[in-house]
Amino acid sequence: MKRLLPIGLVLGAIAAPAVPMTALPARAAARPVAAPAGGLRVIQPERSTLGNGMTLLLLPRHGLPLVQMQLMIPAGARHDPPGRAGVAGLTAGLLSKGTTRRDGDHFADEVEFLGGTLEASAGIERSEIAGEFAARDLERGLALMAEMVRTPAFDPADVTRERALLVAGIEATLDDPTAIADRAWPRWLYGAHPYGRPASGDRASAAAITRDDLAAFHQARYVPRGAALILSGDFDPRRAKRMVGKTFGSWKGAPPADAPLAAPVARTGRAILLLDKPDLTQCQIRVGNLALRRADPGWPALRVVDTVLGGGFTSRLVTRVRVEEGLTYSIGSEMRGRLAGGSLSISTFSKNETLAKTLGLVLEIAKGLASEGPTDAELEKARNYLAGQYPLGLEAPDDLASAFLDAEFYGLERGAVAGFVARVRAVTAAEARAAAARFVPSADAAIVVVGPAAAIADTLAPFGPVTVRPAAWVIDAAP
Amino acid sequence: MTPRAAGRFAALLVAVAAVAPAAAQDLRFPVRSETLPNGLRILVIEDHAVPAVTTFTLFRVGSRDERTGRTGISHLFEHLMFNGAAKYGRGEFDRVLESRGGTSNAFTAEDLTGYYDTFPSDALELVFDLEADRMAGLRIDEASLASEREVVKEERRLRIDNDVQGGMLELLNALVYMAHPYRWPIVGFMDDLDAITVEDCRDYFRLHYAPNNATLIVAGDVEPARVFALARSAYGSIPTQPTPPRRSTPEPEQAGERRAVLHRPAQLPQIMVAWPVPGTAAGSADVPVLDLIETVLGGGESSRLQRALVRERDLATYAAATNVYRLDASIFLVVAEARPGVAAADLEAALTAEIDRLVRDGVAEPELQKARNVRTMALLRSLKTSAGKANQAAAYEAYFGSHARLFEAPAALAAVTPARLREVAARIFRADRRSVVTLAPIAEAESPGEGTPAP
Numbered sequence: 001m002k003r004l005l006p007i008g009l010v011l012g013a014i015a016a017p018a019v020p021m022t023a024l025p026a027r028a029a030a031r032p033v034a035a036p037a038g039g040l041r042v043i044q045p046e047r048s049t050l051g052n053g054m055t056l057l058l059l060p061r062h063g064l065p066l067v068q069m070q071l072m073i074p075a076g077a078r079h080d081p082p083g084r085a086g087v088a089g090l091t092a093g094l095l096s097k098g099t100t101r102r103d104g105d106h107f108a109d110e111v112e113f114l115g116g117t118l119e120a121s122a123g124i125e126r127s128e129i130a131g132e133f134a135a136r137d138l139e140r141g142l143a144l145m146a147e148m149v150r151t152p153a154f155d156p157a158d159v160t161r162e163r164a165l166l167v168a169g170i171e172a173t174l175d176d177p178t179a180i181a182d183r184a185w186p187r188w189l190y191g192a193h194p195y196g197r198p199a200s201g202d203r204a205s206a207a208a209i210t211r212d213d214l215a216a217f218h219q220a221r222y223v224p225r226g227a228a229l230i231l232s233g234d235f236d237p238r239r240a241k242r243m244v245g246k247t248f249g250s251w252k253g254a255p256p257a258d259a260p261l262a263a264p265v266a267r268t269g270r271a272i273l274l275l276d277k278p279d280l281t282q283c284q285i286r287v288g289n290l291a292l293r294r295a296d297p298g299w300p301a302l303r304v305v306d307t308v309l310g311g312g313f314t315s316r317l318v319t320r321v322r323v324e325e326g327l328t329y330s331i332g333s334e335m336r337g338r339l340a341g342g343s344l345s346i347s348t349f350s351k352n353e354t355l356a357k358t359l360g361l362v363l364e365i366a367k368g369l370a371s372e373g374p375t376d377a378e379l380e381k382a383r384n385y386l387a388g389q390y391p392l393g394l395e396a397p398d399d400l401a402s403a404f405l406d407a408e409f410y411g412l413e414r415g416a417v418a419g420f421v422a423r424v425r426a427v428t429a430a431e432a433r434a435a436a437a438r439f440v441p442s443a444d445a446a447i448v449v450v451g452p453a454a455a456i457a458d459t460l461a462p463f464g465p466v467t468v469r470p471a472a473w474v475i476d477a478a479p
Numbered sequence: 480m481t482p483r484a485a486g487r488f489a490a491l492l493v494a495v496a497a498v499a500p501a502a503a504q505d506l507r508f509p510v511r512s513e514t515l516p517n518g519l520r521i522l523v524i525e526d527h528a529v530p531a532v533t534t535f536t537l538f539r540v541g542s543r544d545e546r547t548g549r550t551g552i553s554h555l556f557e558h559l560m561f562n563g564a565a566k567y568g569r570g571e572f573d574r575v576l577e578s579r580g581g582t583s584n585a586f587t588a589e590d591l592t593g594y595y596d597t598f599p600s601d602a603l604e605l606v607f608d609l610e611a612d613r614m615a616g617l618r619i620d621e622a623s624l625a626s627e628r629e630v631v632k633e634e635r636r637l638r639i640d641n642d643v644q645g646g647m648l649e650l651l652n653a654l655v656y657m658a659h660p661y662r663w664p665i666v667g668f669m670d671d672l673d674a675i676t677v678e679d680c681r682d683y684f685r686l687h688y689a690p691n692n693a694t695l696i697v698a699g700d701v702e703p704a705r706v707f708a709l710a711r712s713a714y715g716s717i718p719t720q721p722t723p724p725r726r727s728t729p730e731p732e733q734a735g736e737r738r739a740v741l742h743r744p745a746q747l748p749q750i751m752v753a754w755p756v757p758g759t760a761a762g763s764a765d766v767p768v769l770d771l772i773e774t775v776l777g778g779g780e781s782s783r784l785q786r787a788l789v790r791e792r793d794l795a796t797y798a799a800a801t802n803v804y805r806l807d808a809s810i811f812l813v814v815a816e817a818r819p820g821v822a823a824a825d826l827e828a829a830l831t832a833e834i835d836r837l838v839r840d841g842v843a844e845p846e847l848q849k850a851r852n853v854r855t856m857a858l859l860r861s862l863k864t865s866a867g868k869a870n871q872a873a874a875y876e877a878y879f880g881s882h883a884r885l886f887e888a889p890a891a892l893a894a895v896t897p898a899r900l901r902e903v904a905a906r907i908f909r910a911d912r913r914s915v916v917t918l919a920p921i922a923e924a925e926s927p928g929e930g931t932p933a934p
Contacts, residue, residue: 040530063528064859065505097782104790108781113849114858117779161793168796168819171746176641278924279744282636312582313561313573323570326629329637351636381578388580388599393527395862452924475759 025065040391045230045404046237048090052251056244057404059232063398065135067182067233068398069145072405073127075221075255078194078199084213085477086201088122090159090166091214091257093130093223095120095148104158107148116141122199125339126409127221132398133232139243146247149222159211170203170475177349180275181284181450184474185345188273189288189446192478193264195338202477213368214353223253228408232397259341265292267446270464275471276453283355283451287362288345294337294410301343302335302439307382308374308432309333309366309440310346314381316365320350327358339410343437352451356459359449363463366442373433387421389425481742505859507886508868518691522882523706524698525562526865532603532699533866535873536594536610540687542667543660553666554587554673555578555631556683560594561585564613565593569623572609577586579605589661590806591877597866607713610695611860612690614777616678619680623768628672638727642773643745644814647916651751654737654914655810658728670676689720695773698869703719725921730755730808737914745920747796748823749832752830753810753914754907759878767891768903769811774850776800776813776833781849784815786834794818794826811907823917834908841901851892858888 045057080087096111096118097104111118113129118131118141129149133141184197190196200206229248231240246323267289292299310317312334317331331348346366350358374382394400394417403417449460453468460466511523542553561583563569576583581598596606608642628840639645649664656662695714697706777784777800784798798815813834817826842850861867872882 017658054586064863066863103787105781108779109849112779112781112853113852115844115852132856134856161790164818165789165794165796168747171819172796172816177641178637263545280641282641312522314570314577319570322630324626326626327633329630329633349637350633366487381574384580385577386580388531388602389582389597391531391599392597392864392866395529395531395865396867398863415836 001083002397006222013027038393039121040418040421042394042400044418045401046342048241050224050245050249052249053254054248054251055228055408056241057230057401057408058237058240059230059397059401059404060235060237060240061232061400062234063397065234066132066134066397067138067141067231067235068132068401068452069130069229069231070398070401070405071129071143071145071149071227071229072409073129073222074125074226074409075217076123076127077197077199078124078261079217079221079258080197080205081213081217082203083205084201084209085197085205086166086199087209087213087217088127088221089201090162090206090209091198091217092120092122092127092129093162093166094154094158094214095152097162098155099147100151100153100154101147103153103155107144111144114140116144118145120148124195124197124199130398138231138235138240139247142243142247146251150251152218154211154214154218156211159214163206163209166200166206167203170200170206173475174471177277177280177284177450180277180471180474181286184273184275184450185286185288185446185448186343187474187478188265188271188448189267189290189343194261195264195341203475204477219356221255223246223255224251227253228403228405230401232401234281264290264341266444268444270443270445270447272447272449272460272464272466274453274460274466274468275448275450275473276468277450277471278452278454280451282349282351283449283456284347284349284446285355285359285362286345286347287359287366287441287445289445290341291335291344291438291439292337292342293340294342294406295339295412296337296342298431298435299335299337300420301427302435303386304379304382304424304427305369305374305432305436305440306333306335306344308378308436309369309387311382312385316369317346317348317362320365321358321361325357325361327354327361331362337410344441346441352455355449355451356462359447359460359463363442363445366440366445369436370440370442372431373439376429379427379429379432383424385428386424390421431444489614494839496787506862506889510872510882511707513707515690515715517715517717518689519710519714519717520694522694522696522704522708522876523701524696524865524868524872525703526698526868527703528865530600530700531597531865532600532697532701533597534595534606534610534698535694535869536614537694537696537873537877538592538688539590539692539722539725540592541588542588542663542665542671543727544687544723545663545667547663548671549675549679550663550671551631551635551665551678552671552683553592554666555628555672555675556680557585557587557592557594558627558631559619559623559680560613560617561629563618565616565618566612567609568618572613575605576602576609581606587665589665593873593877595869597727600666602714603697603701603706605710607709611713614690614693614714614797615686617684619677619684621677624675624677630673631666632669635664635669635672638666639664643743643749643918646743647741647749647751647918648735650739650741651753651812651914651916654739654916655755656808657731659730659808660726661805661807673726685720686723689722691719691763692716692722692932694873696869696873696876697902700873727807733912733914735911736919739915740917740919742919742921744923745918747819748817748821748826748920749918750815750827750830751825751916752813752827754909754912756802756809756811756907758807758809759804760880762880763905765880765903766802768895768900768919769907770854771847771850771892771895772837772842772904773800773802773811774853776837777890778850783837784813784830784896785835788815788829789828792829793831794821798830804805806878827915827917831910838904838908839902841897841904844897847895847897847900851889851895852894856891858885864871
């Protein structure tokens with residue numbers, strides 16, 4: 001979860017790219033909003049399909065002499081084989097660690113000598129390979145991207161090392177209370193549904209992954225049909241098209257047909273998971289429930305409600321919990337939308353002594369919004385806020401490209417990217433009230449607390465049934 | 480470097496020798512500036528890509544301007560800047576700004592405090608009104624201080640008390656600095672946070688929050704002439720105030736290694752190693768050299784620490800290098816986390832061997848060129864948005880005295896020769912000047928048992 005706002009980090013980044021700690025971004029409550037206003041000119045990408053079924057989106061914008069490339073593969077952790085959770089993530093991680101043409105060191109040297117970047121990652125539903133190069137290096141960058149995507153070597157020594165690093169990374173979650181809570185909450189909400197699964201896998205499943213698992217996943221899933229490549233930045237579309245044909249045109253294959261994911265089931269009543277970390281002086285808190293899939297037409301209305309609840313610095317949560325009561329440094333709400341479902345959740349933390357007061361206040365605020373809906377003034381402010389911040393999230397060419405890639409993946413209606421502001425402005429009070437009543441979590445909620453159980457378990461009991469587990473629950477598979 | 484690795488670089492050189500770093504003119508963008516009669520310096524960067532604006536207001540005050548007993552006041556005070564001024568009362572700043580589609584945040588560093596706003600272009604006049612209001616006269620009362628103090632204590636718990644690396648950095652700064660106030664954490668110590676009074680905050684405001692101690696940067700969908708006119712009218716009447724000269728006890732020269740151990744519940748040992756480096760204020764020519772060393776050691780997959788510690792020798796899960804910018808005496812920092820089963824001492828020995836190799840053999844031209852390319856491209860990449868331009872202009876103003884230094888950065892990197900790099904490395908990376916903090920993991924306190932549902 002990104003609580004540190006990006007600008008403070010960038011300033012720190014001049015000083016400290018790796019450990020950006022010299023500057024202290026001080027007011028962490030807000031999260032960056034993805035949200036356009038009057039006067040925003042959103043260019044539509046030029047869309048085409050290669051002979052092999054790969055979608056190509058071109059978004060030329062002349063400015064800085066840079067080009068960005070993002071390739072989306074519609075395969076992620078939800079396609080991991082049974083008992084091998086983490087395969088999609090490890091497959092992505094190994095793409096840059098050596099190809100059939102050159103080893104990982106040479107590959108990294110090639111990319112970095114150009115001052116370029118190429119990174120692959122996997123989420124629950126999709127994987128992405130993203131890169132950025134100087135405009136004059138577009139062809140070289142595309143060739144390198146195609147090389148890692150199409151011909152990774154999965155050298156056994158690299159597999160052994162990257163797997164060990166993956167397991168160590170999963171275990172390192174235990175040192176970070178925020179990471180524990182962020183990893184635990186989806187699992188506590190979704191249970192066995194694939195959306196409850198961390199993309200990295202659990203420590204036993206990750207340790208069990210073999211080279212064959214990765215090669216098989218790559219063989220089956222890294223195919224052009226269903227994949228989408230978007231280029232943004234300073235390039236000539238006709239030349240770029242030729243280059244893409246040259247580097248990706250001979251790629252062949254189609255993914256196996258997947259049964260559609262079942263819709264996840266919402267929580268009824270409250271269930272509290274208390275993950276025990278005996279030495280903490282501050283408890284992490286997550287509260288939420290199912291909400292909307294990303295393509296739901298009700299998305300903009302709930303975004304408005306989500307903003308009233310926990311967006312920016314004047315939301316109900318920030319005003320009461322932070323500004324008036326001084327109970328936390330950061331509090332906010334977040335919508336997560338996926339293909340088959342989504343969630344609305346609240347995140348905060350407070351010292352052990354004020355955990356119960358904080359959780360009680362959060363639930364009370366949520367209940368109030370769910371039962372009465374936003375006031376007219378709140379609605380107006382939230383609409384303006386979302387509309388005003390939205391263009392900023394589309395300013396960088398790759399951010400705009402990401403928005404179009406999202407629209408492509410989730411099947412949003414044409415014009416969704418450019419039309420978001422108009423849709424937000426059109427949200428009525430009745431729509432907002434209905435969305436709040438249905439989706440703001442209070443009486444029905446999956447709750448996760450990370451803290452010292454001995455000191456806090458009793459204080460949680462009034463809020464609902466409490467299940468206590470050692471913190472390591474979060475890195476182990478469900479029994 | 481093993482001979483094999485050297486061969487790789489030689490091969491690479493042939494393949495890509497024709498590549499030059501992105502041209503310096505790519506980085507350039509026009510900046511208009513004006514200083515008001517009361518001393519407020521204003522920079523304007525025009526960019527009409529989207530109908531939005533970013534402003535930064537930088538005050539030349541930070542945690543290094545504090546005294547013992549009142550550590551953390553700069554940062555706590557920064558929080559108070561959102562809690563009400565003469566015209567816009569408590570909660571109004573954010574409410575009015577967000578109602579117009581804007582948002583605001585701030586950060587505190589050792590040497591500066593910065594406030595920034597992003598908002599639709601039609602809210603520019605309003606934002607100046609809000610910002611000038613709190614620069615002219617902040618309202619500080621017991622109630623808002625009491626509540627904000629608790630917020631900041633939660634922030635300390637988050638970043639230091641319950642964060643392993645935060646705890647290590649706090650210890651490291653106390654080890655490196657004997658005299659300079661950089662030794663205490665920006666967020667302050669708990670007892671000091673409890674001790675800060677309304678009077679302290681009023682004094683702090685009066686001393687440091689003067690127009691002549693500030694720089695205003697405006698970037699985005701604006702017309703410079705209009706920005707200057709609006710700024711004159713919003714800020715022009717705020718009086719100049721005498722500001723105290725900045726104290727800077729020169730750090731005594733370090734003679735001998737310093738070490739400390741932090742015991743915390745953790746999965747894996749970590750080490751942080753720091754060497755003193757010149758601050759940015761002195762205009763030292765060492766800065767770009769150390770920037771390049773940072774990239775050679777830790778910038779990207781192909782960097783030396785990644786290659787040696789993470790990939791070739793299976794010793795670390797993670798390794799990074801940072802040339803930290805501070806105005807006065809600063810540090811070059813290397814951080815690494817041990818792989819499971821690897822002792823901190825073995826990790827440290829391997830890390831030291833990499834540093835020794837750098838000092839002994841330097842860096843050959845192809846690897847140096849790669850580092851220049853990586854850094855120049857990273858700078859270019861940071862300028863994709865008007866907020867990014869404002870941010871870089873702010874950083875160069877704050878740490879190097881002028882935004883114009885940003886435009887000279889590629890040339891400064893290009894001027895660093897292998898011989899110069901080796902000379903700086905030998906002078907900086909001395910065993911008797913380093914400070915080392917080791918994280919020694921301890922077991923967590925007893926858990927009350929598994930799976931006990933509470934009543």
